[in-house]
Amino acid sequence: MKNILRYPWIVAACNLVLVLALYTLLRLVCYAVNGAMFPDIDGNHLREILCGGIRFDLTAVLYLSSLYLLGILLPLPARWRMNGSYQKVLAWLFLIPNAIGLAVNAADIAYIPFTDRRTTCTFFTEFANDDNLWSIFAQGIVQYWPVTLAGLLALAILFVCTRRTFCVPSVRPVLYYPLATAIMLLTTYFVVIGIRGGFGKYTRPITLSNALQYTNTPRETALVLNTPFSLMKSLENQHYVEPQYFSQDELAEHMNPVHRADSIGIKRTDNVVVIILESFSKEYIGFYNRDVEGYRGYTPFLDSLLEQSVTYDYSYASGRKSIDAMPSVLSSIPMLIEPYIVTPYSTNSVSSIADCLNRVGYQTAFFHGAPNGSMGFQAYARSAGFERYYGMNEFGDNSAFDGTWAIWDEPFLQYYAQTMSAMQEPFMTAVFTASSHHPYKVPEQYQGVFPKGSKPIHEAVGYADHALRQFFLTASRQPWFEHTLFVLTADHTNELTLPEYTNARGLYEVPVAFYHPALTAERRAQVVSQTDIMPSVLEFLGYDEPYFAFGEDALNQPKQHPYAVCYNAPLYQIFSDSLLLQFDGEQVAAVYDYRHDRCLHTNKAGQLPQEQLDPMTDYLKAFIQQYIHRMVHDELTAQ
Numbered sequence: 215m216k217n218i219l220r221y222p223w224i225v226a227a228c229n230l231v232l233v234l235a236l237y238t239l240l241r242l243v244c245y246a247v248n249g250a251m252f253p254d255i256d257g258n259h260l261r262e263i264l265c266g267g268i269r270f271d272l273t274a275v276l277y278l279s280s281l282y283l284l285g286i287l288l289p290l291p292a293r294w295r296m297n298g299s300y301q302k303v304l305a306w307l308f309l310i311p312n313a314i315g316l317a318v319n320a321a322d323i324a325y326i327p328f329t330d331r332r333t334t335c336t337f338f339t340e341f342a343n344d345d346n347l348w349s350i351f352a353q354g355i356v357q358y359w360p361v362t363l364a365g366l367l368a369l370a371i372l373f374v375c376t377r378r379t380f381c382v383p384s385v386r387p388v389l390y391y392p393l394a395t396a397i398m399l400l401t402t403y404f405v406v407i408g409i410r411g412g413f414g415k416y417t418r419p420i421t422l423s424n425a426l427q428y429t430n431t432p433r434e435t436a437l438v439l440n441t442p443f444s445l446m447k448s449l450e451n452q453h454y455v456e457p458q459y460f461s462q463d464e465l466a467e468h469m470n471p472v473h474r475a476d477s478i479g480i481k482r483t484d485n486v487v488v489i490i491l492e493s494f495s496k497e498y499i500g501f502y503n504r505d506v507e508g509y510r511g512y513t514p515f516l517d518s519l520l521e522q523s524v525t526y527d528y529s530y531a532s533g534r535k536s537i538d539a540m541p542s543v544l545s546s547i548p549m550l551i552e553p554y555i556v557t558p559y560s561t562n563s564v565s566s567i568a569d570c571l572n573r574v575g576y577q578t579a580f581f582h583g584a585p586n587g588s589m590g591f592q593a594y595a596r597s598a599g600f601e602r603y604y605g606m607n608e609f610g611d612n613s614a615f616d617g618t619w620a621i622w623d624e625p626f627l628q629y630y631a632q633t634m635s636a637m638q639e640p641f642m643t644a645v646f647t648a649s650s651h652h653p654y655k656v657p658e659q660y661q662g663v664f665p666k667g668s669k670p671i672h673e674a675v676g677y678a679d680h681a682l683r684q685f686f687l688t689a690s691r692q693p694w695f696e697h698t699l700f701v702l703t704a705d706h707t708n709e710l711t712l713p714e715y716t717n718a719r720g721l722y723e724v725p726v727a728f729y730h731p732a733l734t735a736e737r738r739a740q741v742v743s744q745t746d747i748m749p750s751v752l753e754f755l756g757y758d759e760p761y762f763a764f765g766e767d768a769l770n771q772p773k774q775h776p777y778a779v780c781y782n783a784p785l786y787q788i789f790s791d792s793l794l795l796q797f798d799g800e801q802v803a804a805v806y807d808y809r810h811d812r813c814l815h816t817n818k819a820g821q822l823p824q825e826q827l828d829p830m831t832d833y834l835k836a837f838i839q840q841y842i843h844r845m846v847h848d849e850l851t852a853q
Contacts, residue, residue, distance in 0.1 A: 527740070
């Protein structure tokens with residue numbers, strides 16, 4: 215019996231079970247550390263998630279252990295397999311890949327709250343031009359020390375408990391080779407089943423969307439999945455598959471991103487200033503939360519500015535990352551499936567507010583206080599038609615660097631205002647702020663000035679709001695201020711606390727507002743998205759050439775299609791002014807009446823009249839088909 219337990223296939227099985235147990239341990243750590251993200255998980259559902267997660271862990275572990283399994287099961291001569299050096303090499307073929315997998319999986323536990331999902335291969339492209347990743351990583355090791363300890367513990371258990379030696383059955387050669395070959399072939403069969411997630415004519419290889427089978431909300435897929443699996447599957451699926459919901463003749467009837475401007479509008483040559491605020495969720499802004507008992511906001515200046523602006527009760531981001539915001543806000547290209555900037559189609563021709571206004575005599579510039587090239591913003595600004603880019607290099611004073619990401623917002627926004635005053639009018643500019651980004655620091659002179667709130671980001675939001683106040687104070691003294699349209703939005707949401715914001719709707723709620731000294735303030739009960747900004751600006755100016763946008767004018771007239779679309783992996787979402795419909799690419803997965811169910815507790819799919827849902831579903835299908843077709847065929851302009 216003792217020898218049987220040392221046979222190669224038994225040793226291999228024990229080692230695989232060990233790694234699977236460590237993935238489960240890290241899944242429990244992920245739930246413990248990020249429990250606030252998953253308030254509705256009870257004991258039974260947690261068991262379901264843990265059991266479902268093993269399916270994805272098995273695929274990842276089998277991939278990572280494939281060379282080890284091949285080496286340990288090959289029907290080589292017994293003396294070769296029993297050789298000590300051979301067994302040491304096999305042990306390291308098991309330990310090294312699986313140690314890397316566990317380390318990456320542990321590190322991602324701290325990153326999940328910022329993206330609401332496991333990291334995919336786009337991470338490496340997103341930060342390809344950032345030179346400070348190692349310093350950020352080092353800060354994370356200290357700041358998220360419970361995760362660091364859990365990762366080190368998992369690695370220690372792996373190295374201590376892995377079985378490194380084995381013996382082969384003592385049988386005659388005439389039986390040894392057929393037996394060893396049969397065991398290898400049988401094991402290969404089951405390994406293929408494990409990697410595919412099932413076996414059979416109608417079983418598709420397991421992928422990210424299969425995690426929905428074990429969840430109540432898409433957010434919970436971050437618990438079910440593991441990071442090595444997510445990286446592998448995102449590497450496999452870099453290209454879009456074009457759906458065929460409608461014929462090409464029918465498609466434009468439901469949704470057409472090519473806009474033919476109305477030449478009867480008033481022609482203006484006002485300046486345009488687009489301000490993208492880092493991580494400004496609606497939850498932080500008092501203007502949107504006056505009905506929340508005991509609420510304390512962190513943006514007194516922004517509250518006062520929104521009172522003087524055109525705002526919307528139902529305004530949404532198109533994505534959950536900073537790199538999703540630039541295409542959405544400036545080019546009206548949302549994030550579907552993966553961030554546009556890091557897809558294979560990122561070299562497509564695109565238009566933007568800047569590109570369109572360049573044609574009618576505007577000077578254009580983009581501003582971001584991070585090191586030039588960071589996040590791919592400089593490359594996108596150039597491809598989108600911005601004539602100038604102003605980053606940390608152009609700012610020229612590294613003493614104002616926050617030590618992690620960028621120049622502090624207050625000095626950089628002052629630089630922004632002063633640089634615009636030197637530009638020839640009319641001009642169109644955009645700025646992306648940075649100080650409300652993790653690690654949520656404020657300058658030393660402002661320590662203790664702004665409310666700390668219940669989350670680290672709250673104090674940083676208070677500082678960013680102060681910087682915005684100082685910017686508008688400086689801008690209001692400039693001769694160009696009175697004839698400038700200001701657009702205010704945020705790139706995405708971030709750390710959230712209120713139940714109505716920690717769900718598939720609240721995760722995308724950001725401000726969208728238009729301020730002009732001559733524009734009548736109005737709060738509208740309408741649905742808008744970041745993608746509506748570009749057409750709204752162009753129509754306000756009376757732009758009379760064709761342009762390309764997935765959004766619609768929401769400033770000058772009611773939208774023809776009163777919806778907002780986003781992608782909440784792995785589901786597509788469409789909002790009306792009362793309903794949220796989730797679609798998995800083939801059928802409606804859920805419908806919520808968020809006006810009366812702000813926390814999205816009750817799925818009304820199958821309960822609401824079909825005629826109420828059909829217009830939303832048809833528009834969403836057409837939106838998806840237009841998006842993928844035009845992305846694949848490089849048709850993202852009006853020409």
